[in-house]
Structures are given as C-alpha cells and as structure tokens.
Amino acid sequence: MSTWPAPSVLDARTQAFPVLTTAQIDRIRPGGKLRKVEPGEILFQPDDTGVPFFVVLSGSLEIVQPDLQGERPIVTHGPGEFTGEISMISDQRCLVRGRVTEAGEFIEVSGDGLRSLVARDAELSEIFMRAFILRRLALISQGFGNVVLLGSRHSANTLRLREFLSRNAYPYVYIDLDTDKTSQELLDRFEVKMSEIPVVVCNSRTVLRNPTTQQLADCLGLNASIDQSQVRDVIIVGAGPSGLAAAVYAASEGLDALVIEANSPGGQAGSSSKIENYLGFPTGISGQELSSRSIAQAQKFGAKMMIGHSVLRLGCTHQPYEVVLDNDSVIAGRSIIISTGAQYNKPKIENLKKFEGQGIYYGATYIEAQLCQDEDVIVVGGGNSAGQAAVYLAQTARKVHILVRSRALSETMSRYLIQRITENPGIELHFETEIVALAGDSHLERVTWLDRATGEESVHDIGHVFVMAGASPRTDWLRGCLALDQQGFILTGRDLDPILDSAPMKWPLSRPPQMLETSLPGVFAVGDIRSGNVKRVASAVGEGSISIHLVHRALAEL
Numbered sequence: 340m341s342t343w344p345a346p347s348v349l350d351a352r353t354q355a356f357p358v359l360t361t362a363q364i365d366r367i368r369p370g371g372k373l374r375k376v377e378p379g380e381i382l383f384q385p386d387d388t389g390v391p392f393f394v395v396l397s398g399s400l401e402i403v404q405p406d407l408q409g410e411r412p413i414v415t416h417g418p419g420e421f422t423g424e425i426s427m428i429s430d431q432r433c434l435v436r437g438r439v440t441e442a443g444e445f446i447e448v449s450g451d452g453l454r455s456l457v458a459r460d461a462e463l464s465e466i467f468m469r470a471f472i473l474r475r476l477a478l479i480s481q482g483f484g485n486v487v488l489l490g491s492r493h494s495a496n497t498l499r500l501r502e503f504l505s506r507n508a509y510p511y512v513y514i515d516l517d518t519d520k521t522s523q524e525l526l527d528r529f530e531v532k533m534s535e536i537p538v539v540v541c542n543s544r545t546v547l548r549n550p551t552t553q554q555l556a557d558c559l560g561l562n563a564s565i566d567q568s569q570v571r572d573v574i575i576v577g578a579g580p581s582g583l584a585a586a587v588y589a590a591s592e593g594l595d596a597l598v599i600e601a602n603s604p605g606g607q608a609g610s611s612s613k614i615e616n617y618l619g620f621p622t623g624i625s626g627q628e629l630s631s632r633s634i635a636q637a638q639k640f641g642a643k644m645m646i647g648h649s650v651l652r653l654g655c656t657h658q659p660y661e662v663v664l665d666n667d668s669v670i671a672g673r674s675i676i677i678s679t680g681a682q683y684n685k686p687k688i689e690n691l692k693k694f695e696g697q698g699i700y701y702g703a704t705y706i707e708a709q710l711c712q713d714e715d716v717i718v719v720g721g722g723n724s725a726g727q728a729a730v731y732l733a734q735t736a737r738k739v740h741i742l743v744r745s746r747a748l749s750e751t752m753s754r755y756l757i758q759r760i761t762e763n764p765g766i767e768l769h770f771e772t773e774i775v776a777l778a779g780d781s782h783l784e785r786v787t788w789l790d791r792a793t794g795e796e797s798v799h800d801i802g803h804v805f806v807m808a809g810a811s812p813r814t815d816w817l818r819g820c821l822a823l824d825q826q827g828f829i830l831t832g833r834d835l836d837p838i839l840d841s842a843p844m845k846w847p848l849s850r851p852p853q854m855l856e857t858s859l860p861g862v863f864a865v866g867d868i869r870s871g872n873v874k875r876v877a878s879a880v881g882e883g884s885i886s887i888h889l890v891h892r893a894l895a896e897l
C-alpha cells in the first residue's frame with residue numbers, strides 16, 4: 340500500500356516500508372494501546388518531541404513534509420505498515436507531519452515502549468532498524484529536509500555547517516547562493532543580508548544567521564530530550580570510534596550512558612573517505628557510514644547523545660564526578676570515560692588559518708571532493724590518512740600532488756596504499772617537499788612549495804590543500820585531575836605504577852588502577868587519547884568496548 344513518490348535508495352522500497360505479519364503485530368499489541376483515528380487528524384508534526392510509534396491496523400496515514408511552498412508528500416502507510424524513522428530511536432524531534440487519510444484503527448506505542456520492544460525482540464528490532472535507517476537515507480538523498488542551508492562554496496562557515504549536518508546524518512536542503520538566483524527572494528523573505536550567510540532556516544520558521552555549531556544543534560533539537568539533572572552511570576566524553584563502542588556496550592549492558600560530543604559523532608575516523616583495514620569490511624567502509632551505524636546501534640540500546648557541546652572541565656574532587664560544558668551546564672556521572680581522541684596537527688604556514696575551509700581542509704570526504712572536482716589538489720603528509728585522501732581525491736580531481744617531508748613513504752604508509760598511489764597516473768609524489776606560502780583573495784588561489792633536495796621554490800595555481808599531518812591530544816582541561824605523559828596523552832593502568840604517588844589527585848584505593856583506568860578511580864581513558872594506544876579504529880573500538888567491563892567493577896566499589 341505504501342506509495343513512495345520517487346525511487347528510493349538501494350531500491351529498498353519493501354525493506355523501508357515492510358508490511359508486518361499478524362504474528363509480528365500481535366507481539367507489538369501488549370506494549371501499546373488501540374487508537375481510533377479519523378481523516379484529517381494530525382498525529383505528529385515536525386519539531387514535536389516524544390512522538391509515539393504507530394502501526395496501521397486499518398485505514399491509512401500520509402506522511403508529508405511542510406515547506407515554504409506548502410507540503411511535499413513522502414509516503415502513505417496502509418494496513419500492516421508502521422511510522423517512524425531514525426529520530427524515533429534517538430528520541431530527537433520529529434521531522435515530518437503524519438495525517439490520517441482514511442478512518443481506521445492504529446496501535447500507538449510510546450517512544451520508550453518502542454525502545455524496550457526493540458531491545459527484547461530481535462526480529463522486530465531488525466525490521467524497524469533497517470526501515471528507519473533506509474527511510475533516513477531516503478530523506479537525505481531526496482532532499483526532504485526541514486532545514487534549508489543557504490551558503491556559498493567560498494565560505495568556510497558554509498563548509499563547517501554542511502559537514503556538521505552530513506556527519507550527523509541530518510537531512511537538509513542546500514541552496515548554493517553562487518549559482519541559485521532565486522534564493523535572493525528567500526533571503527529577502529527573511530530579511531537576511533548577504534553579509535550574514537550562511538543562513539539556516541529551521542522548520543520554515545527559525546532563521547539563524549551564520550550560527551555556531553552549538554546554535555544549529557540546539558535549533559535542530561538534537562539535545563532536546565536530554566535530562567541534564569540526572570546522575571549518569573557513565574559519561575562518555577567524545578564520540579569517535581572508541582566513545583561510540585563504549586556507548587554501545589554500556590547501553591546494551593543496562594548502564595545509563597550519556598555521550599557528549601563537541602562536534603559530530605565519528606571523530607577522526609568520520610573524516611576518512613574509506614577505512615579498509617577494519618575487521619569485517621573487506622571492501623572498506625567510509626568513516627561516515629561506520630559512525631552512522633554505530634550511533635544507531637548505541638541509540639537502539641538507549642544511550643543518550645549530546646551533540647555540539649564540548650566538555651571544558653572535569654570536576655574531579657568528589658564523587659559523583661562532574662563534567663562542565665561550554666554552556667556552563669554541569670552533568671554528574673558515577674564513572675567517566677574519556678575518549679576525546681586527537682586533533683589534527685596544523686603545519687606552521689603563514690595564512691593557514693585565513694584559508695581554512697576556503698582551500699585548506701583537514702578531511703577528505705564527499706563534500707570536500709565535490710568542491711575540487713576536475714581541479715588540481717595538494718595532499719600534505721606521508722601517513723595512511725594522506726594516502727587514503729590522495730587515492731580518494733584522485734577519482735574526481737584532475738591531479739593530486741602529495742607533498743611529503745621525508746624521502747620515502749615506506750616507513751609511514753601501509754603497503755597497499757603505497758601501491759595504489761604509485762600505480763595511479765593521477766597522483767604525483769613530491770618527496771622532501773613542503774609548502775612555504777599560500778596566497779589568494781578570499782579563497783586560496785596559489786601555493787608555493789619548496790623542494791628541499793634542490794632548494795627550488797615553485798608557485799602553482801592550486802586552490803585546494805588537504806592537510807593530513809597527524810594529530811595530537813588536547814588534554815589541558817584534565818591537568819590537575821589526571822596524570823598525563825610528556826606529550827599530554829593520558830596514562831592508564833600499569834603505566835601509572837612509577838608515578839601514581841605523584842599523580843595530581845591522591846589514589847585513594849588499596850587496589851592499583853585497572854587496565855584503561857586513569858589515576859582517578861572510575862575515570863577511564865580509551866582510544867587515541869590514551870598513552871601507548873595504537874592509533875587505529877580497531878584498537879579504539881576494542882578499548883571502548885573493554886572499558887565497560889571495567890566500569891562495572893568501578894561502579895560496584897561505590
């Protein structure tokens with residue numbers, strides 16, 4: 340009965356809109372209540388929170404998206420079909436309107452009821468999760484967003500917001516002001532000046548002029564359902580692979596887990612175009628896809644996720660511990676997992692900051708690749724992330740120049756990547772070479788590089804540089820609470836033996852710190868942020884998963 344106006348992604352019409360069997364519906368009934376519905380009745384609206392889940396027994400329900408012109412039809416559900424997409428599981432605001440088109444009877448299940456059903460019924464869980472993910476993908480691919488972003492390809496803030504929306508798998512409509520002449524009408528309608536772009540219109544109502552990431556997250560209601568007054572069993576700071584793995588295991592083992600992420604879930608891995616050495620994905624997986632799947636998995640088990648907020652301080656003098664956020668709110672947790680990873684290193688080049696997002700990029704994903712299609716690009720770095728970026732960009736760019744400080748790649752890059760680079764005619768390697776100057780008006784236009792072997796400087800008309808020069812920890816906010824190594828990575832477990840007596844806070848227990856436990860009982864460090872960690876997705880995921888076992892032990896001691 341589903342009517343879907345355009346071909347859906349993966350040609351997955353039946354998987355996105357399955358019809359439940361009588362036996363499956365009978366398993367849903369006890370957790371819900373019967374509701375008689377009449378034509379025209381609106382069951383949910385964009386921006387609503389706590390929207391219930393409906394199974395149609397008889398009658399029908401249309402799903403539409405209100406926009407500035409009126410409404411766009413999305414789908415009509417008939418008997419045996421059910422409502423919802425991924426926001427149902429993440430407990431975020433609703434994106435669409437549901438209106439009854441034919442009188443009938445529906446089963447209504449609360450969001451909590453649905454989450455507990457998903458947690459205990461494996462078959463229904465698989466059907467719902469697959470449908471919800473496919474429906475979200477379809478909303479994204481067909482531009483069914485209740486968010487309109489008006490921006491310019493020459494604006495760093497536009498790139499920042501587009502990355503934030505994409506990496507949070509949030510459907511949105513992008514209007515490029517450089518090419519779309521009719522958008523001026525839209526700007527006039529909301530009295531927006533050109534100097535205030537990028538502009539975000541949320542729910543056809545709220546207009547944000549060049550918003551911060553935090554303002555955008557709040558406008559989208561990404562954190563609306565989070566109760567900040569609740570003392571959590573575990574607070575996980577950072578949603579890269581290690582934090583997401585910890586969230587999946589914590590929530591699936593019944594812990595009340597809150598993940599706090601400064602930007603978008605996925606971390607460094609989220610900026611990778613393709614991860615090819617992670618177990619179980621023989622053809623590779625993009626960082627974005629890995630993180631989207633992990634988020635859905637963590638939320639399915641009930642983990643809460645606060646997006647777009649940084650933790651600025653750890654209150655470590657008493658139990659429960661406290662994290663202080665960038666909006667001054669304070670959230671308490673009986674245990675803490677620090678999974679804040681590492682941040683990209685920035686080479687010392689004059690003007691680097693000026694061109695960030697306008698020719699200088701720190702990730703090579705689909706969005707950046709679109710910006711430099713059929714143009715020459717430079718990748719700086721000799722590690723795996725530089726190699727991956729070069730191979731990925733070579734598919735769309737005219738020429739990729741890799742600038743490496745050393746004389747060879749063999750010490751820093753995996754063999755499979757070296758082979759792909761050397762065999763690709765679209766990639767040119769420049770050893771012992773580094774950028775010495777960047778020039779351009781508002782966008783990067785010219786790059787000067789120095790060949791150290793010959794001492795020759797040359798100027799190139801290239802407007803896109805991908806900096807992949809490794810990453811360092813940012814743990815200043817933990818000084819005074821936790822013992823760190825000389826580079827600022829967090830010391831854990833046996834590595835603390837020689838210095839535990841001189842740690843910033845006195846270790847109060849008779850037992851030594853557990854593996855992955857820091858110099859504070861019940862505070863753990865996992866992934867790239869941990870001293871001695873092997874900087875890989877697999878080890879981050881492994882440590883995040885193991886840490887939950889150790890959290891249980893620490894909680895039992897309280």
Ligand SMILES: Cc1cc2nc3c(=O)[nH]c(=O)nc-3n(C[C@H](O)[C@H](O)[C@H](O)COP(=O)(O)OP(=O)(O)OC[C@H]3O[C@@H](n4cnc5c(N)ncnc54)[C@H](O)[C@@H]3O)c2cc1C
Pocket residue numbers: 576577578579580581582599600601602603604605606607608609610611612613614615616617648649650651678679680681682702703723724725727865866867868873874875876877879
């Ligand atoms: C481009 C690229 C490609 C890569 N490719 C591969 C690969 O193919 N295979 C492989 O095994 N490894 C790869 N790596 C390495 C791998 O991505 C990292 O080892 C892994 O992401 C580390 O995970 P993590 O969870 O420890 O930290 P991160 O991934 O760094 O995540 C940390 C998260 O914490 C957040 N955060 C930081 N500070 C705060 C704060 N104060 N408050 C709230 N949140 C905060 C950050 O925003 C971030 O999302 C690649 C890395 C890059 C950059």
